[in-house]
Amino acid sequence: MKNFKFSSFLLVPLLAVLAACGGGGGSSTPSTPAVTLKSIAVTSAQPTTMVTNTTAQLTATGTYSDGSTKALTSAVWAIKSGATTVAQVSSTGLVTAKGVGTESVTATDSSITGTIALSVIAPSPWTQVAAGGNQTIGLKTDGKLYSWGSNIRGQLGDGTSTDRSAPVTVSGNSTLWKQVAVGDRFAVAIRTDGTLWAWGYNLNGQLGDGTQIDRLTPVQIGTAKTWSFVSAGRAHVAALQSVTSTGTTGSAGTTVSTLYTWGSNVNGQLGDGTTDEKRVPTKIGTANWLTVAAGDSHTVGIQSNNTLWGWGDTSFGQVGNGATSGNVVAPVQIGTATWLSVAAGSFHTLAISTDSALFAWGRGDSGQLGNNGNSLQPTPVPVSTAKNWARIAGGLSHSVGVQNDGTLWGWGSNAEGQLTNGNTDSLFPVQIGDLKTWKTVAAGNAHTVALRADSTLWTWGRNGNGQLGNGTVTNSATPVNVAY
Template structure:
């Protein structure tokens, strides 16, 4: 069987690709961005800004003003860190948690992946929990952990890759600027020149300011000189180097980059002049370039100006502009754009019709931070209030039940709803 990028697939990949194809429209399970991917925000010479909220594939994390970490959503592999694999009240396996639960104190940054989570404490120690089938917890084993376990010290930033249906991997930047990676490596996403998984952290490069990992096995790092380096899977041109050939080692893509975020199969970067550039798989409008169809964009293309940060979900993208406004584009089949059950184009994948947005559209003002999950989005305003929208059927929006259903009959919330129980650290 062939995948999207023409590779011959084995049994594991066929299983993943089949499910991914089903979920990709309208709901590709992440972060992507995401995993899910954590938006990397860095100015030249500094490491990732501490991340106060993080949307994973089907779970979420938030740090409040006191430094307490709260988690909610799906918990089938212990990704909430509450000591079980289900709801804190019932303890039933594979149930989800709608009411946020406190997991850790003294936390400065959080990253939610496919089925695992990572947090950095105020003392620089890195703690991880959840799924560990590929060694993505970095503790030398492949045994899941239902509670946080300490992995390493002197950590400044962390990002988790993989999704609910793809293998997980992890990247951490130490305070000395060195980048360390571990976990699954089937497409060379660890950047160490091999395709062998690693159960322990392996040093990849130095002088790193920011890092972001994708759900579907590609990685990116911004160095302290503002250069962007990428590696891993490249079947849709998501590395931006003009080819569709995977790379087992970092390759330089562009200069003067301040922010980077990876979706499942696409990439977005902000340059020092505030311009936003996107590339990779364009189905569902996730590149924001106005194009229809599935054309791969294999080199960076400019999409808009005035950007300061970006967060890519599985198949959608969120951008914060310098004036604090939030702009959205891409797949809206599960309400993950927050613009209602609408868009500027319709798509049909055989299960029904849904909307996509192929050009950026303004959603909200006064935004401090945004995190895009596989099929949901979390927004923090400058007053610390937290707003959520997108898929809600696995508790990833907390107590928000949703205002509609998608073509797969999953509950979704198509407009922003305030999380009344918590406020995020600004």
């Protein structure tokens, strides 16, 4: 058989056909330009005006040549000046305010840099603090309220139901707050114009706005502008309206403070002679009151003649009239002594007499009465022999007080460090530290907060919801500073 060979001249037309059909050699499609980073925007999750010792998380977002954007996780963070006296920044963009001044923080990626300017200011001094349940609210000299801790019912008033482990401002950013009280999952506060506001849980009408609707931000209670003091219990409120009459020429007018209550009343804790719930402030008699305090389901108050009165649940003797069962639905006088101040724990009561001696009564199973015992006491019993008590507060099962020399004392349950000395309960007052600069104190369910003479705020005890305000949820058996 004869062999045939394809000559090269026969391949030329074939290659031409293949080229015309797109086969064979390389494609003529143009290449896609590379996408490049064009700019970086740096933003903060918190305000860029920061208070010393607070932190803010910064985020770097890149914009690319194709118009797309994405968060930059590989950005290199730095302080623009290179100094660390005003601020420091971590590799993840967490900036910490260190000292008063201005500074810029940069984020760099692929030779592109973004910048954010920060201002660091000194914290405003604390003037007042209130604790209840598992949350805390404080007032500063700037007139703003700051809150932290549990927020399941909006009791922090910041417009959310998110727990906070560090202070946030109560919604509205008002600078007109005067006094605040914290109940169980709700709060009430008075402004400098005498108006009364409330927020949080409202199942029993404890917000006083006529509804049972929870409020995430403050709502005004009525239109009165004569509110002068307020106290919050578990689900009820007791407050005073004060009116000063015009005095004759050369003499001062007379101030009369009338008592109003509202909220839960199943045990007669509103003192209106019934056990019916009230959703708006209800006037209680015509007596002139100096102060009032609300517990879990009882209420106590001091009238203008320094007599002490109690009403509500007597199951643990907390009213102080000798009863240990049933309810007292209207105020009854407790003994014949005269008194300066009174505080209500959940199921026990504390009061300072006019000679500065301290007495307690009610539930005492954890030693919260401070009388070196743990039994129920239905009438006032002395707490130590000291006669120099100035401030007192009661929690769920612990008590705290400040003496006239500025020393701080605690007694009762210490299961979560609310007395600071380890976790041992105490049946009598034990000194908390050795400082003599304490000014006032407040107690939540199982945490304690106190102000020093230098207006710094300190907290200790339970912290599962961030109620200590130090940015963590870890209990502390020693005082921690709320540096905000």
